[in-house]
Amino acid sequence: MKNFKTIIAIIALSLTTVFSIVANDKDLKVEKKTNKLRTEMSAFIGKNVPVEIKKTTTVEVSFMINNLNEIVVLTTDSKNRELNLFFKKKLNYKKIVTKGITKGDVYKIPFKVNVK
Numbered sequence: 091m092k093n094f095k096t097i098i099a100i101i102a103l104s105l106t107t108v109f110s111i112v113a114n115d116k117d118l119k120v121e122k123k124t125n126k127l128r129t130e131m132s133a134f135i136g137k138n139v140p141v142e143i144k145k146t147t148t149v150e151v152s153f154m155i156n157n158l159n160e161i162v163v164l165t166t167d168s169k170n171r172e173l174n175l176f177f178k179k180k181l182n183y184k185k186i187v188t189k190g191i192t193k194g195d196v197y198k199i200p201f202k203v204n205v206k
Contacts, residue, residue, distance in 0.1 A: 150200045
């Protein structure tokens with residue numbers, strides 16, 4: 091009976107390790123794809139943001155990709171209303187070329203806006 095408990099414990103520990111490695115690998119793949127997507131979105135926004143800000147600000151954009159590979163902005167999270175409108179205008183319904191993004195999933199990507 092003691093050997094049986096030991097074998098069960100070893101199997102449980104092995105399965106836990108294998109499943110955690112698989113989950114981490116999946117997270118890394120998603121992170122690489124969202125990094126590519128973030129780079130592509132940054133190109134849509136450009137380097138010059140014509141909104142007057144007093145300090146460096148972060149804008150978190152929640153969006154999804156529709157069936158036409160277009161960005162659909164759901165929300166922008168910034169205290170500056172003009173900055174929110176600028177990001178929505180620049181990103182909404184822009185076609186992306188990044189492959190492997192799951193259509194219909196909600197993504198959140200932060201963008202840092204520096205003072206001029």
